[in-house]
Amino acid sequence: MAPTYDHPGERAAQDPVRLLAIRDEPLSLDEVFKAVGDDAAGGTALFVGTVRNHDASADVDELGYSSHPTAEAEMRRVAEKVAAAYPVRALAAVHRVGDLRVGDLAVIVAVSCPHRSEAFEACRMLIDDLKHEVPIWKHQRFSDGTQEWVGAC
Numbered sequence: 001m002a003p004t005y006d007h008p009g010e011r012a013a014q015d016p017v018r019l020l021a022i023r024d025e026p027l028s029l030d031e032v033f034k035a036v037g038d039d040a041a042g043g044t045a046l047f048v049g050t051v052r053n054h055d056a057s058a059d060v061d062e063l064g065y066s067s068h069p070t071a072e073a074e075m076r077r078v079a080e081k082v083a084a085a086y087p088v089r090a091l092a093a094v095h096r097v098g099d100l101r102v103g104d105l106a107v108i109v110a111v112s113c114p115h116r117s118e119a120f121e122a123c124r125m126l127i128d129d130l131k132h133e134v135p136i137w138k139h140q141r142f143s144d145g146t147q148e149w150v151g152a153c
Contacts, residue, residue, distance in 0.1 A: 009040030043116030045123035068135035
């Protein structure tokens with residue numbers, strides 16, 4: 001028997017954006033994962049961005065993130081765009097600002113959808129668009145004493 005997708009759970013939720021935030025405190029994987037829980041979701045994809053100890057050939061000691069006052073509104077616009085493109089049951093995104101050390105969580109995004117392929121694709125679109133469209137800047141400080149600012153995310 002061929003599958004049919006007439007069940008309401010196969011469609012996007014009425015209001016799938018469950019959590020959006022820019023915070024100056026440590027991020028919680030549990031909070032984001034719980035935010036996208038949905039009984040109609042067969043797939044949940046989660047991406048965690050961490051501070052790494054290098055950028056290209058330079059050693060990174062620490063970095064800082066700062067955001068424009070419109071950043072959360074832009075996050076919402078990006079989230080709504082993703083929700084319009086996929087049958088998203090629930091979506092969450094949190095980004096940290098302030099000074100971070102190597103290993104700290106910088107960004108967490110998660111999406112739940114009826115099926116895994118949609119969840120993966122929607123999560124990829126969410127992090128990629130957040131990185132390119134939300135006004136968050138990274139200030140990297142390198143071990144050799146140099147530093148640089150990097151554009152959105």
